[in-house]
Amino acid sequence: MATQEQQQPTKVFKILGVAEWQAWQDSGSFRGASIDLTDGYIHLSTAAQSKETFEKYFAGQTGLVVAEVDLDKVADPVRWEASRGGALFPHVYGGIPRTAVARVFEEVNGELFDRLLAEQS
Template sequence: MRIYKILPRAEWKLAQTAGRFDGSAVDRQDGYIHFSTAAQAPETARRHFAGQADLVVLEIEAEDLGEALRWEPSRGGDLFPHLYGPLAATDVLRVHDAPLDPDGVPVTPR
């Protein structure tokens, strides 16, 4: 199963240089990196990233993250993927641009 991480392009560029992504400020505060499934990503984009330009969406194979990835209840009781540890840049399969739609919501992969 593929999972997705929405983040500013500048944060991804820093992660590429470092070879790993240690999470955004909210990830570090919560103690894990927040991900979404393809079905969850549009609502995540709407709630947390509306109006933010120059975002990317990282696409990762969940199974590649091993035991550090846990599925935990969040919004509405849905299980969301949370990574307890850094994300290696080499685990990212694709990087998608996330342009804003007419309502200012980043467009996520389908």
């Protein structure tokens, strides 16, 4: 089971390209996009952080999906570490099994992230 700090959400999000999502499905596990592999962990965001992540790193890109990841189904270590503005972000040190993906969203836009945030409120 994932280790995480108290009162952190167990459902978090990964924004990735369609080809990366297809590879995740095919292999059954996700080890990370190129930025994740460079940094040594898989970058994830909470519902509250996802819209800013999308706007900062994925603005104008097409062919994206958002995977909702259930951290309770991730066996590798999950660490909540300070990033933008000192906010704690979930980072997976290892891989995420396909079975940890609760939902996948193929229409990725700002409205999606507003809806995801509203669901967790």
